[in-house]
Amino acid sequence: xxxxxxxxxxxxxxxxxxxxxxxDPISGHTALYWYRQSLGQGxxxxxxxxxxxxxxxxxxxxxxxxxxxxxxxxxxLTIQRTQQEDSAVxxxxxxxxxxxxxxxxxxxxxxxxx
Amino acid sequence: xxxxxxxxxxxxxxxxEDVTLDCVYETRDTTYYLFWYKQPPSxxxxxxxxxxxxxxxxEISGRYSWNFQKSTSSFNFTIxxxxxxxxxxxxxxxxxxxxxxxxxxxxxxxxVTP
Numbered sequence: 467x468x469x470x471x472x473x474x475x476x477x478x479x480x481x482x483x484x485x486x487x488x489x490d491p492i493s494g495h496t497a498l499y500w501y502r503q504s505l506g507q508g509x510x511x512x513x514x515x516x517x518x519x520x521x522x523x524x525x526x527x528x529x530x531x532x533x534x535x536x537x538x539x540x541x542x543l544t545i546q547r548t549q550q551e552d553s554a555v556x557x558x559x560x561x562x563x564x565x566x567x568x569x570x571x572x573x574x575x576x577x578x579x580x
Numbered sequence: 581x582x583x584x585x586x587x588x589x590x591x592x593x594x595x596x597e598d599v600t601l602d603c604v605y606e607t608r609d610t611t612y613y614l615f616w617y618k619q620p621p622s623x624x625x626x627x628x629x630x631x632x633x634x635x636x637x638x639e640i641s642g643r644y645s646w647n648f649q650k651s652t653s654s655f656n657f658t659i660x661x662x663x664x665x666x667x668x669x670x671x672x673x674x675x676x677x678x679x680x681x682x683x684x685x686x687x688x689x690x691x692v693t694p
Contacts, residue, residue, distance in 0.1 A: 497680065508586075508671060508687050509625075514680035522680050557625070569617075569682070571625040 491560030
């Protein structure tokens, strides 16, 4: 597709279960970002991938959160042992180069932890 | 530490009125980048503008204009002659010299009524 694709668009899970959220960036975009948007809140940085460099994981809130990017393209954000406070919209974005600010965002994955 | 403050939570205007959104930032970096993003009801964030710290020239794009003032650490955004389609949440964001970790403000909800 032409834009950033995220799946699933909606995920309801029970507390304690693991979830995986997928992001397919725009083809050719070397930078990929994950953000979290809680209800009525701004965007919270989670992790940033740039090409083959080590990712900036400084925003991951706990060791239950991890992310990988395979082949410099698709990324998966994994949340283990989900908690109710993990409920949020998880947004993925990509950009063509490292130094451009034009992030192209996906529509997000809405996670609800019961 | 970097911080972006959007003090206005919500602004309601009648169509054709002008609306100004405030953004105040904090950073210790001498080189940094400021952005505005729009999040319409559909949810997908849309890039509006990027401004480099070394370029204080104001910019106008159609009905949109931006006022960057380093002296007051502000990057305000004005919509002239607002339209119903301008109804959205607008986010101001900052990226310092360590690229990738964008700091977003909490957002300002703009409601334009006919």
